[in-house]
Amino acid sequence: MALGGNPIFNGKNFRGATQAPPVPSYTHGQPQYGQPQYGQPQYGQPAWAAQPPMTSDQLQEMYNQPAAGPAETGRMTFDDVIVKTAACLAVLLLGAAVTLFVAPGTANLLMIVGALGGFALGMVNSFKKQPSPALILTYAGLEGLFLGGxxxxLDGMFPGVGLQAVIGTLAVFGVTLALFKSGKVRATPKAVRFFMIAMLGYLVFAVINMVLVWTGAVQSPFGLSSSVHIFxxxxGVFIGILAIGLAAFSLVMDFTSIxxxxxxxxxxxxxWTAAFGLTVTLVWLYVEIIRLLAILRGDD
Incomplete structure (x- = not known):
């Protein structure tokens, strides 16, 4: 894949992904140089093995047949990506529904299992050379447990943030897709370099913030995101807006790769690789949006 694709695709799964063999073409009239005519045996081939000549009706029927498309030649299509992404999201929603209807204690346990299991399978799927539909769907189910919990x-603490996060995720996805299709947003090499620098800074902040929360150095559940104020x-509002922007640009990278x-x-x-990449990005986008909403509600 060219520069600008999602890192999940680059240098790994699409490596060696070559086009399907071309469909043979048939020409009317004289045969090409070095090709035998219909009904004539090749050099050294017995006469009884020669193919009978095709009638004019057979030739016309062959000529009228439509050219084979991507689906007929075993190549990836946009419809394939849509269907498989929908399957991943359906499994994700099923996992989320489980944690929404079980006892609170069980939901918290499932959330932890989903977070750890989803992270582990996310790494496995990212580094796996060939896509595994079973592992990708399992990843989606585990992430559903995490997101549902x-x-x-958060919805128990700040009623309504769950629905707002869903609407926000769909809105960002729709706007990003529309801008990409219009050609106004592209994953250019310069933009990708900026994305990688900003992403590295965001990850450093996230690790430091997590360590401060785990060690009890910061008492706020969101760490520095809610305990430190600027003006x-x-x-967390500034960090959240940055993270949502990074997730939106990651969608652009997904669309570019697809x-x-x-x-x-x-x-x-x-x-399946494309569907996995989109699922990862949408999960990230949803988490950032619901966290930003919770920080804003908690600061009221």
Whole structure:
């Protein structure tokens, strides 16, 4: 894949993804140089093995047949990606529904299991050379447990943030897709470099913040995000807006990778890789939005 694709795709799953073999073409009239005519045996081939000549009706029927498309030649299509992404999201929603309807204690336990299991399978799927539909769907289910438990926890503290986060995630996804299709937003090399620098800074902050919360150095459940204020605004608001912007640009990288995969004729199985990449980004986007909403509500 070219520069600008999602790191989940680059240098790993699409490596060696070549186009399906071309469909043979048939020409009317004289045969090409070095090709035998219909009904004539090749050199050294017995006459009884020669193919009978095709009738004019057979030739016309062959000529009228439509050219084979990506689906007929086993290549990835946008429809494949849509269907498999929908399957991942359906499994994710099923996992979320489980944590929403069980006892609170069980929901918290499932949330932890989903977070740890989802992270582990996310790493496995990211570094796995060939996509595994079973592992990708299992990842989606575990992330559903995590998101369902997180939503239940935060929605109990700040009623309504769950629905607002869902609406916000859909809105960001829709706007990003529309801007990408219009050509106004592209994953250019310069933009990708900025993304990588900003992402590194965000990860450093996230690790430091997590350590401070775990060690009890900061008592706030969101750590520095809600305990530090800049001009009266929680630090988490600025960090959250940055993170949502990074997640939105990651969607652009996903769309770029999918578009290039379809254009280059990647095998159909890599539509699972595309679905996995989109699922990872949407999970990240939802977490950042619901966390930002919770910080804003908690500061009221």
């Amino acid at each position: 997180l939503t239940r926890l 009266g605004i929680p630090l 578009e290039q995969g379809v254009r280059q004729g990647a095998p159909e199985k890599y539509s």
